[in-house]
Amino acid sequence: MSLLNSIDRDHVLTAIETWDAAGGANYMLVRGGVSTHVLLHLGREYDAAAIAGIAHGLATGRTLTPADIPGGSAGASKALTRLGFEIRDETPPAERVPGTRPSTRSSTSRTRPAAGRNTGTPRPTRVAASDKPDTLCPRCFIAVPATGICDNCD
Incomplete structure (x- = not known):
């Protein structure tokens, strides 16, 4: 059973009123982050987790x-x-x-880039260790072993 099963719609509405009365709009700034889940009510936005936590406090006494x-x-x-x-x-x-x-934000229009077009910064490609070029000897142009000393020239 989830902790949030104890809340009902009235608890949430009272939590929203409490939030507004306490100036909860600054909560996200104090918390240092932006909620990814936003409660929309009467044209206003609320941090869904914060409102649920307050509603739980109203229902059980433990915020x-x-x-x-x-x-x-x-x-x-x-x-x-x-x-x-x-x-x-x-x-x-x-x-x-x-x-x-x-x-869904009505104030900003989002358009998708056309298919096949690369509109962003290209991502670096990963190269497997076996695909990296070998170090070559500057004199004979043969791959140098891990010791860094050419077997043919030195």
Whole structure:
């Protein structure tokens, strides 16, 4: 049983009111990071893990930090989605939690690059140790062994 099963919609709404009254907008700045799971309510954005932790405190008397929540902010977003709240998930697609929505921002338009075009910085290619060029002797141009001394010339 998850710790967040004890919260209900009323706890979350009260947590949002508590957040607003306490000036919670500065919470992410104090925490030193940006939440990847954002609770959207009445046109405002809230840190999903923080709101879930406060709601848990209202339900049980023990407020949870985002680190205490099973599954972190992803676990908080699942619990809040279960209660009918809208969550914007900004984690990379490979790490996205099923049941949450990807980032959709109407103020910025995102366009995909055309297929086959390389628009970013090229990634360095990895070369296997066996594919690296051998050190060559400057006189006879034969590969030098690991000792660094040419067997033919020296």
